Amino acid sequence: MGISSSASDRNQFAATRAKAGSTVLAPVILSERSITGFALIRIFVGYLWFQQLFWKMPPDFAGLYKYIILESRHAIIPGYGALLQHTFLAGCTSLSTPSGCTLFVPLAAGVWTAELLVCLSLMFGIFTRFGAILGTILAAQLYVGLGYVDWYWTYGMLVLLCLGLTAIPAGRRMGIDAWLAPRLQAAANDNRVARLLSWFV
Amino acid sequence: MNNIRRGLLAGLAAGLVLATLNFVTDGTPGRTLPDALRWFGITIADPIVSRFAGFFLLIILGGVFGLIFGALQRERSVTSNRALLSGLLLGFIWWLVFSLLLTNIMKHAPSPFSLSFGEFLATFPIDLLFGVVLGSIYFQLQARSINLSE
Numbered sequence: 001m002g003i004s005s006s007a008s009d010r011n012q013f014a015a016t017r018a019k020a021g022s023t024v025l026a027p028v029i030l031s032e033r034s035i036t037g038f039a040l041i042r043i044f045v046g047y048l049w050f051q052q053l054f055w056k057m058p059p060d061f062a063g064l065y066k067y068i069i070l071e072s073r074h075a076i077i078p079g080y081g082a083l084l085q086h087t088f089l090a091g092c093t094s095l096s097t098p099s100g101c102t103l104f105v106p107l108a109a110g111v112w113t114a115e116l117l118v119c120l121s122l123m124f125g126i127f128t129r130f131g132a133i134l135g136t137i138l139a140a141q142l143y144v145g146l147g148y149v150d151w152y153w154t155y156g157m158l159v160l161l162c163l164g165l166t167a168i169p170a171g172r173r174m175g176i177d178a179w180l181a182p183r184l185q186a187a188a189n190d191n192r193v194a195r196l197l198s199w200f201v
Numbered sequence: 202m203n204n205i206r207r208g209l210l211a212g213l214a215a216g217l218v219l220a221t222l223n224f225v226t227d228g229t230p231g232r233t234l235p236d237a238l239r240w241f242g243i244t245i246a247d248p249i250v251s252r253f254a255g256f257f258l259l260i261i262l263g264g265v266f267g268l269i270f271g272a273l274q275r276e277r278s279v280t281s282n283r284a285l286l287s288g289l290l291l292g293f294i295w296w297l298v299f300s301l302l303l304t305n306i307m308k309h310a311p312s313p314f315s316l317s318f319g320e321f322l323a324t325f326p327i328d329l330l331f332g333v334v335l336g337s338i339y340f341q342l343q344a345r346s347i348n349l350s351e
Contacts, residue, residue, distance in 0.1 A: 032345070043218065043330070044225070050326065051227050057319060123330050174337040179281050 035173045039125065042170040045161050046122025049115055049135060061108035065098045068108075071145030080144055114138060118162075125175015128165065130200035135162035169201065177201040205271040207342045212267015213260055215335035220259040222327060224252075231256065240303040262299075263331070266291055270335055278347070284340035285333060292332020300324035 030038075056063035072084040088107050093100035098108075114134060121131020139162050143155035171177030181201045187194035224231045234255030238245065245251040270291055279287075301324075305313045 047222055053322065054319070120326065123326065124333055173341065174334050176285065176333065178337060179285055
């Protein structure tokens with residue numbers, strides 16, 4: 001997949017496609033309008049994650065506790081509830097507050113930080129694909145834990161939205177990736193770290 | 202003059218993104234939009250009119266910042282580096298003027314620089330995002346006009 005902005009690119013592509021006939025699949029080139037549309041979708045998906053930071057704010061992350069309890073009871077995968085019981089909910093004595101919990105705060109801080117990274121990555125278009133992969137993992141976890149609690153497709157759609165953004169270089173318009181991508185790609189031949197990082201823009 | 206026109210268009214588009222982000226808030230849609238009116242001491246009793254007025258005010262303010270952005274670039278062609286950095290700088294100024302100083306002054310806060318972590322997190326990234334979008338759209342418009350002229 002590529003991003004093409006000029007009419008000459010499109011003409012050249014059409015000529016190549018005509019020559020190839022019907023024996024090969026034509027490469028897909030996104031127009032400026034399409035990639036700008038995807039950039040807007042990226043910003044709004046990032047904002048979706050951003051808004052969810054505020055009901056589970058540090059230092060106690062108390063808003064998250066209720067949902068961990070729900071996940072431990074209604075997970076769609078057997079054993080996932082027990083895993084939560086022995087990690088997030090280890091030592092907890094109450095169903096309404098995280099009193100007595102030994103690991104809840106550090107693990108909840110990890111969840112909150114991961115969500116912060118997802119929203120910053122998607123909103124600013126910085127290492128967008130990394131943010132989208134992390135968002136997919138977090139959304140899949142919500143799907144496993146809360147799929148039976150809310151409307152079944154709520155978290156399924158969130159997984160698909162983030163998965164879609166891993167496939168498209170949506171940060172290269174209206175994002176920092178527009179600046180990062182050519183620099184990382186130029187350095188990728190000589191530098192292994194740059195090559196690795198260039199996968200995520 | 203091209204830089205001013207480009208800046209205005211980029212600013213209006215970035216203002217529209219910012220206003221739409223403020224519209225899709227949790228709870229009642231657009232509940233934070235009247236905040237923009239309060240920066241200038243304007244209060245409208247009707248909540249629907251107040252939200253729409255806030256929505257359009259954000260777009261207009263975006264346009265004003267876009268004009269400033271365009272004027273700063275003068276008639277030269279800018280690099281993506283410069284466009285993003287200038288955008289981030291203007292986003293920071295937006296946050297400083299509107300989300301920090303004017304909000305605190307209008308709320309009669311003890312200091313114009315009063316800020317909690319929650320307030321900082323709710324405003325700072327969004328205002329910087331406005332700047333990034335402004336700089337990026339300006340750069341895209343410039344690239345498009347260069348492509349068209351070639």
